[in-house]
Structures are given as C-alpha cells and as structure tokens.
Amino acid sequence: MPSDHILSYEAGTVLTVDLEALVANWRSLQAVCGEAECGAVVKADAYGLGLGPVVTALAAAGCKTFFVGHVFEGRDVRTLAPEATIYVLNGLRPRTGHIFADHALRPVLCSVPDMEDFGQFCATSGRRWPDGSKLKAGLHLDIGLNRLGLGPYDLERADHLAPLFDVTLVLGELARTEDICRAERQIEVFDRMRERFPGCPASIANSAALFRDETPLYDLVRAGYALYGGNPVPGRANPMRPVVKLEAQIIALRILEPGARVGDSPGWRAGGPRRIAMIAAGLGDGIPAAFTDNPRAAGGIAIVQGKPCPYVGTIGMDHSVLDVTDATYLERGEWVELIGKRLQIDDFAARAGRSGPEVLVHLGRRCYRRYQKI
Amino acid sequence: MPSDHILSYEAGTVLTVDLEALVANWRSLQAVCGEAECGAVVKADAYGLGLGPVVTALAAAGCKTFFVGHVFEGRDVRTLAPEATIYVLNGLRPRTGHIFADHALRPVLCSVPDMEDFGQFCATSGRRWPDGSKLKAGLHLDIGLNRLGLGPYDLERADHLAPLFDVTLVLGELARTEDICRAERQIEVFDRMRERFPGCPASIANSAALFRDETPLYDLVRAGYALYGGNPVPGRANPMRPVVKLEAQIIALRILEPGARVGDSPGWRAGGPRRIAMIAAGLGDGIPAAFTDNPRAAGGIAIVQGKPCPYVGTIGMDHSVLDVTDATYLERGEWVELIGKRLQIDDFAARAGRSGPEVLVHLGRRCYRRYQKI
Numbered sequence: 001m002p003s004d005h006i007l008s009y010e011a012g013t014v015l016t017v018d019l020e021a022l023v024a025n026w027r028s029l030q031a032v033c034g035e036a037e038c039g040a041v042v043k044a045d046a047y048g049l050g051l052g053p054v055v056t057a058l059a060a061a062g063c064k065t066f067f068v069g070h071v072f073e074g075r076d077v078r079t080l081a082p083e084a085t086i087y088v089l090n091g092l093r094p095r096t097g098h099i100f101a102d103h104a105l106r107p108v109l110c111s112v113p114d115m116e117d118f119g120q121f122c123a124t125s126g127r128r129w130p131d132g133s134k135l136k137a138g139l140h141l142d143i144g145l146n147r148l149g150l151g152p153y154d155l156e157r158a159d160h161l162a163p164l165f166d167v168t169l170v171l172g173e174l175a176r177t178e179d180i181c182r183a184e185r186q187i188e189v190f191d192r193m194r195e196r197f198p199g200c201p202a203s204i205a206n207s208a209a210l211f212r213d214e215t216p217l218y219d220l221v222r223a224g225y226a227l228y229g230g231n232p233v234p235g236r237a238n239p240m241r242p243v244v245k246l247e248a249q250i251i252a253l254r255i256l257e258p259g260a261r262v263g264d265s266p267g268w269r270a271g272g273p274r275r276i277a278m279i280a281a282g283l284g285d286g287i288p289a290a291f292t293d294n295p296r297a298a299g300g301i302a303i304v305q306g307k308p309c310p311y312v313g314t315i316g317m318d319h320s321v322l323d324v325t326d327a328t329y330l331e332r333g334e335w336v337e338l339i340g341k342r343l344q345i346d347d348f349a350a351r352a353g354r355s356g357p358e359v360l361v362h363l364g365r366r367c368y369r370r371y372q373k374i
Numbered sequence: 375m376p377s378d379h380i381l382s383y384e385a386g387t388v389l390t391v392d393l394e395a396l397v398a399n400w401r402s403l404q405a406v407c408g409e410a411e412c413g414a415v416v417k418a419d420a421y422g423l424g425l426g427p428v429v430t431a432l433a434a435a436g437c438k439t440f441f442v443g444h445v446f447e448g449r450d451v452r453t454l455a456p457e458a459t460i461y462v463l464n465g466l467r468p469r470t471g472h473i474f475a476d477h478a479l480r481p482v483l484c485s486v487p488d489m490e491d492f493g494q495f496c497a498t499s500g501r502r503w504p505d506g507s508k509l510k511a512g513l514h515l516d517i518g519l520n521r522l523g524l525g526p527y528d529l530e531r532a533d534h535l536a537p538l539f540d541v542t543l544v545l546g547e548l549a550r551t552e553d554i555c556r557a558e559r560q561i562e563v564f565d566r567m568r569e570r571f572p573g574c575p576a577s578i579a580n581s582a583a584l585f586r587d588e589t590p591l592y593d594l595v596r597a598g599y600a601l602y603g604g605n606p607v608p609g610r611a612n613p614m615r616p617v618v619k620l621e622a623q624i625i626a627l628r629i630l631e632p633g634a635r636v637g638d639s640p641g642w643r644a645g646g647p648r649r650i651a652m653i654a655a656g657l658g659d660g661i662p663a664a665f666t667d668n669p670r671a672a673g674g675i676a677i678v679q680g681k682p683c684p685y686v687g688t689i690g691m692d693h694s695v696l697d698v699t700d701a702t703y704l705e706r707g708e709w710v711e712l713i714g715k716r717l718q719i720d721d722f723a724a725r726a727g728r729s730g731p732e733v734l735v736h737l738g739r740r741c742y743r744r745y746q747k748i
Contacts, residue, residue, distance in 0.1 A: 006446045010470050043691055044658030044740060069658065069692030070740075072380045090625055090654050090692050094707035096384050110652075111626035113706045146636050147687065147695055148626055148652055176638045224691075251464055252485035252522055262520050264550045278484075278522055280464050283732045284418030284443065290728075296670075313521065317417055317598075317731060318443030318464050321521055332487045333468035354664075357691060358657045362736050366418060366444075 011368035012280030012318065013248045014335070017049045018374040019057040021241040022227060026058055028239070029223045032210050036217040039065035039203075041224030043073060043089070047357065048364040049228060049244065053371050055080040058227075067222055071096050074105040087138050087169065091148070097121030104130055108171055110140035110148040112158050119161035129166075138169035141193045143186045143204075145173050155196055169220065170194045172204045180214060187216065207232040211239070230356045231346045238344065245374040246339040246363060248281035248302075250332055251319060262313030262321050267293040277304070277324045279336060282316045286362035287338070288352035289315050297353035303337040304330070339363075340374060385742035386654030386692065387622045388709070391423045392748040393431040395615040396601060400432055402613070403597045406584050410591040413439035413577075415598030417447060417463070421731065422738040423602060423618065427745050429454040432601075441596050445470050448479040461512050461543065465522070471495030478504055482545055484514035484522040486532050493535035503540075512543035515567045517560045517578075519547050529570055536571075543594065544568045546578045554588060561590065581606040585613070604730045605720045612718065619748040620713040620737060622655035622676075624706055625693060636687030636695050641667040651678070651698045653710060656690045660736035661712070662726035663689050671727035677711040678704065713737075714748060 008014060030038040040063050046054035051073070055066060059081040067087045068074050074088045085106070091114045092100070092107040098121075100107055109115045121127070122135050129135055139162075142149030149172070150158065172190040175182055187204070194202055201219035207226030209215040211233045226232040229243035256262070256270040279302070281287050291300030291311045300311040304327040313321045324330055339348050349359040382388060404412040414437050420428035425447070429440060433455040441461050442448050448462045459480070465488045466474070466481040472495075474481055483489045495501070496509050503509055513536075516523030523546070524532070546564040549556055561578070568576055575593035581600030583589040585607045600606040603617035630636070630644040653676070655661050665674030665685045674685040678701040687695045698704055713722050723733040 006444075010445045010467055010473060012444050012464065047691075069656075070380075070386050070654070071384045090386065093384055093623060093625075093654075099384060111628075111706065114626070145638070146628070146630055146634050146650075147690075148693065249467060252488070254485075254520070256520055260520050264519070276520070280444070280467075282443075283729075284735050286736075289732045316521075317421075317735070319522065332485065355657075358663045361658050361691070362660075365739060 016245040043069035101127035108138040119164040290352040417443035475501035482512040493538040622653040664726040
C-alpha cells in the first residue's frame with residue numbers, strides 16, 4: 001500500500017524524516033573521511049525512510065556515490081541522481097546485464113560465476129558505457145568473512161575476465177569486532193589481494209570503521225545506518241544527529257483499577273490506579289512485539305509530554321497501549337512520540353532486544369511520511 | 375518503494391500468494407461459522423500480502439464484510455469492493471467524519487469521545503448514507519480486555535448519542551486464553567451489555583474462537599491471520615491451507631573449511647567442510663535477525679531441494695547465508711524456499727521466537743509479488 005495517499009490527520013502514525021539532519025550527518029562523516037570520499041548506502045528504500053527524498057537530498061549536498069542491494073534499487077537511484085556512481089552490492093543476477101548497461105549501474109561482482117556472467121555480457125552484447133568506454137564493475141574481495149566475495153584463488157581463476165570490463169572499485173568488508181588483530185589481518189589480506197589491481201580505488205570502511213583510528217579508509221567509505229541517525233559507535237555517545245521522528249495518535253484513554261490487566265498479557269497488572277492510552281501504532285507499523293512481556297530487554301517506552309511512558313499489554317496489529325499515568329492532561333487525537341530526539345532508534349530497538357537497522361527498516365510502511373525538521 | 379516495478383528475475387525474493395488457497399480458507403471458515411457470516415480482516419495491506427488482490431478475490435468469492443484498522447485502508451477497500459460492508463476497527467480519528475461519509479465506511483466507535491465526535495458529525499453535517507438513511511457505525515464494547523471499547527458506564531453516558539447514527543454492529547474482543555471461565559465471563563458481560571441494542575448484529579469471535587466449541591459465534595466472525603494460512607489453533611494441526619510462498623535467489627555458493635566462521639557471527643563455526651549459499655534475502659526483506667545466534671529459539675531453516683538447511687552467520691540487510699551441505703547440486707541464480715508448504719509461516723516465525731502475524735506483515739515490502747498457486 002503506497003503511503004503517499006494517506007492524509008496526515010487520518011494516519012495512525014507519522015514518520016518525520018529530517019533531511020537537513022541526514023545531510024548534516026553525511027557532511028560530518030565526509031569530514032571524518034578526510035581525503036576519502038563518503039558514499040551513501042541507500043538499500044531497502046534508504047532503510048525504510050524513502051529512497052526518493054533521501055537520494056535527492058544527498059546528491060544535492062554533493063554525495064557522488066550510492067550503494068544499493070539490488071539492481072531495481074539501482075534503477076530508482078539512477079532516475080533520482082542522473083550523474084551519480086551507483087554500485088549494486090548483491091552483484092549480478094543471471095540475465096540482468098542489460099539493466100546495468102541501460103542505467104549505467106555497476107555490479108559489485110562477488111563470485112567467479114558473477115564475473116563470468118558479466119564478462120560474457122560485456123564481450124557479446126556490444127554494450128558500452130555512456131562515454132563509449134567499457135562497462136564498469138566493482139569487485140567484492142573476501143577478506144575473511146566467508147560470505148560474499150572473491151578469494152585469492154578466485155581472482156587467479158577469473159584473471160582472463162577482468163579485461164572485459166573496467167574494474168572501478170575493489171571492496172572488502174570488515175568484521176564488526178573489537179578484535180584489532182582480526183581487523184589488521186583483514187586489512188593485510190585486502191592489501192595483498194588488491195595488488196592485482198594497481199591504481200584501482202578501494203573501499204573497506206563502513207561508518208563504524210570510520211570511527212576506529214586503526215582502520216585505513218582507502219578511497220571510498222560506505223556510510224549507511226549512521227546517516228539515518230544510528231549510532232556507529234555502540235556503547236559510546238552517538239556522534240550522529242537523529243534523523244527520524246515517529247509519532248502515533250492517541251485513540252482512546254482510560255483509567256484502570258488496581259490489579260487490572262490489559263489485553264491478553266499475562267505479564268502486566270496495574271499496580272495501583274493507572275491511566276492508559278491506546279495509540280494507533282502496532283505490529284503493522286513496526287512496533288516490536290518484544291516491547292512487552294520480554295524478560296530479556298528493558299521494554300518499550302514512548303515519550304509523552306516529555307515523560308517516558310511504558311508499553312503495557314500485548315502489541316496489537318493496529319494499536320498498542322501505553323501507561324501514561326506519569327503524563328498530565330492528555331486527549332484523544334493527541335500525538336505521542338515513539339522515536340525522536342529523546343528516544344533514538346538505537347535505544348528504541350535495544351528496548352525490544354533487536355538490532356537498530358532491523359527495526360528502522362520496518363517503520364515506514366503504513367505511516368504518513370513527511371520530510372521536515374524534527 | 376512500490377514492488378510492482380520489480381521484474382521477477384532481478385528480484386532478490388519472490389512472494390507468491392495463493393488466492394485460491396486464501397479463498398478456500400475463507401470458505402472453510404465460513405462453513406465452520408454455520409449461520410454466522412464470516413468477515414475478513416484485511417488490515418495492514420492484508421497482513422502484507424497485498425490489499426488489492428486479496429479483497430478482490432474474497433469479494434468475488436462472496437465475502438461481504440471487511441475489517442480494517444485505519445480509515446485510509448477503508449477507502450482502499452471501498453474502491454475494490456463497492457458493495458461491501460467495511461468496518462474501521464481503530465474508530466474515528468478527529469476530523470475524519472467526512473471520509474467515513476464519502477466512502478460509506480463504518481467506524482467501530484471505541485470510546486465516549488469517539489461517539490461524541492461521530493454523533494456531532496452526524497447531527498451537524500447533514501451527511502447521509504447512500505440510501506438516504508442515517509450514517510452507520512459499530513460499537514466496540516469492552517468485555518474485560520481494558521483496551522479499546524466502551525464500558526457499561528460509558529454506554530450509560532453516551533446513551534443520548536446512539537440515536538444520531540445507526541448502530542449496525544456491537545463488537546467485543548475475547549482474550550487469547552485457554553481459561554474457559556474467563557471466556558465465559560467475557561461472554562456474560564457481552565450479553566448483558568448488548569441488551570441495550572436489541573436486534574443489533576453482534577461479533578465476538580476471531581478465527582481462533584471459531585475453533586473453540588464453547589464460544590458462541592453470534593452474527594459475524596472476524597477472520598484474520600487464519601485466512602492467510604496462519605494456524606488458528608496453535609499446538610494442534612493447522613486446519614488452514616498455506617497461502618504464502620517466499621523464495622530467494624542464490625547469489626553465490628562456496629565451500630568452507632572446517633572451523634571457518636561466517637560474517638561477524640561469533641556463534642557458528644563450520645564443524646567440518648561445509649557448503650554455504652548466500653541468498654538475496656535479508657533484514658530488508660523481513661528475514662528475522664533472530665534466525666541465528668538465538669539460544670532461545672530453534673533457529674531458521676530454509677527448504678533447499680527438499681532438505682532443511684539452517685541459516686548461519688548474521689543476517690545482513692540484503693542477504694543471508696544458508697548451510698546447504700545437505701542439498702545436492704546447486705547453482706547461482708537458483709531459487710530456494712524460505713516459506714511454503716513444508717515450512718509454514720507459524721513455523722518460520724517460531725524459529726525466530728516471534729509471532730506469526732508480526733513476521734508475516736514484514737515480508738512483502740521488497741519482493742516481486744505474484745498471485746498464483748503455490
């Protein structure tokens with residue numbers, strides 16, 4: 001269901017995306033990058049925040065390189081940023097070579113069959129880059145994650161294929177680890193493998209690596225979750241500006257008698273007279289079920305009139321319940337803050353025991369989305 | 375990002391929705407309903423499966439009543455099913471009365487302010503139902519869940535408002551509980567409260583209640599998750615036909631040496647030489663992060679060439695990794711089954727320690743969606 005036909009006052013939830021903060025985040029990451037270029041990862045509809053506005057804002061600010069997961073996402077970025085360099089991280093699906101050529105997209109080839117497939121397409125289709133040169137691609141080098149990427153032996157095997165296209169980027173992926181020795185080993189492997197591509201730009205760092213002194217940045221940094229306000233340095237103060245605000249409308253309010261339960265929930269009982277608010281946001285809006293009755297996490301809260309108010313009872317598909325006893329006068333139709341400056345996405349996710357990117361990507365589906373300062 | 379512009383062969387995931395199975399499920403639930411009518415709950419884009427095809431198929435099969443969460447969802451159902459009765463379960467947002475009148479939607483009023491708001495709109499706007507009669511609404515009666523709904527005292531207070539519109543349904547919500555006494559108390563309360571509305575149709579049962587002998591069905595049943603293949607009787611054999619198949623494309627394959635890890639994951643190591651497949655489905659496609667490194671759940675599996683193959687390593691935004699050692703010959707570009715007849719939605723969700731509806735509603739966002747037999 002496209003959210004662009006929802007009116008603000010009939011929505012259950014409003015997702016506000018602060019493009020100024022997003023651009024400020026990109027600029028501050030670019031400043032940390034120094035000589036290296038800061039590219040933007042905009043996969044999965046820009047982590048659910050809307051590919052169109054996000055790419056348009058970043059391109060206008062000077063971001064030149066975008067990373068997506070799939071070729072159809074690349075097509076969308078191309079229409080938004082005609083001049084941009086666009087890499088497709090999942091590589092090449094069989095029989096999609098022409099789409100890369102049509103839209104000047106660069107697959108990040110991540111296996112020998114990927115290279116064979118793209119090489120064959122380049123050799124037999126006669127397709128060229130818009131300026132008449134060879135088609136372009138990145139190469140994903142496996143530096144120890146054992147996931148996507150070419151190993152040293154693969155590069156050997158595929159040596160005859162590389163001249164069929166221009167390799168414009170060699171890319172590696174660092175483990176998310178505090179183990180400096182492991183990171184150093186990864187970088188050694190990367191440097192050894194890229195000797196085969198003298199002068200070719202390289203990329204290894206995501207926004208987390210950008211804040212680790214010991215990681216070299218090479219030519220291009222891939223900034224993703226941090227652009228959207230996620231904390232790239234978990235456990236330390238978040239250097240990024242929050243980008244997202246999620247608000248929900250109050251459907252109804254009521255007073256509970258001591259001992260009353262809410263919904264089916266076996267876990268929670270009103271410890272005294274409590275006031276609760278039903279809000280028009282639930283599972284279908286990305287509110288995690290794990291916000292309540294979850295002994296392994298802190299439990300969800302929302303900010304109501306500046307006060308943190310816990311979720312109680314089970315989370316429904318269309319609504320949830322907050323204990324708003326600590327807030328003062330509230331009315332049906334009022335909006336409460338589920339995510340924002342005081343309760344940022346990482347905290348929101350952690351309270352459900354989930355990862356920030358996973359929660360973020362599920363937020364934007366059934367909301368009224370607007371782009372303004374938060 | 376609208377999924378309707380993704381081509382099948384460039385997609386990472388393909389979601390197949392079996393409308394014949396959906397309709398068969400509705401018919402089998404209608405058969406269990408006997409004299410009562412079986413309505414369909416199609417909130418949240420029909421649990422993520424596509425409101426358009428789902429409503430069109432159910433309406434063609436004879437389903438006359440639809441339930442949605444929000445008024446904007448009601449508007450969409452109206453364009454798909456011009457003759458249908460449509461109830462909006464979250465009630466009335468302030469200033470949305472005219473939308474209900476424009477599209478002949480019925481709010482399920484769930485508080486005194488809701489009744490006041492709708493009553494005032496009816497009294498002052500001069501708007502009428504298409505046949506010239508009064509506008510119509512349902513009333514949500516609170517029968518002990520302490521969530522949405524009018525209590526006995528509320529009905530007293532709002533008595534003067536009810537004549538301003540036609541009350542065409544009184545609705546209650548049963549706890550999901552095995553406690554028969556609690557259910558009986560709920561039904562007693564419901565019967566007492568609805569005495570105020572003699573002759574008015576009533577609804578209390580969802581698909582789970584439909585399979586409990588002791589629950590009276592009244593006039594209208596609200597079938598939701600079970601329509602889409604979810605098991606209405608957890609712990610017993612699922613009486614519903616599976617409706618959903620989710621497949622993902624293999625991006626790359628590789629052999630791991632004994633002891634190798636995948637991605638950042640600290641938890642899993644190859645116990646011997648293992649073959650793994652990277653598939654183009656990740657967090658952004660609704661694959662739960664909790665499929666791996668989750669000591670509290672069984673862990674995710676996919677069906678590859680008829681064999682269950684576990685997820686290993688962390689789930690990425692765009693891809694995941696399967697241990698496919700037990701499958702035989704596999705190629706890049708091949709499709710593997712993540713959800714289907716052998717691995718139904720409830721099992722898929724349970725393997726992540728999550729609820730089926732929550733997982734289901736997050737699946738359909740970045741896939742190529744098609745409607746055919748699974």
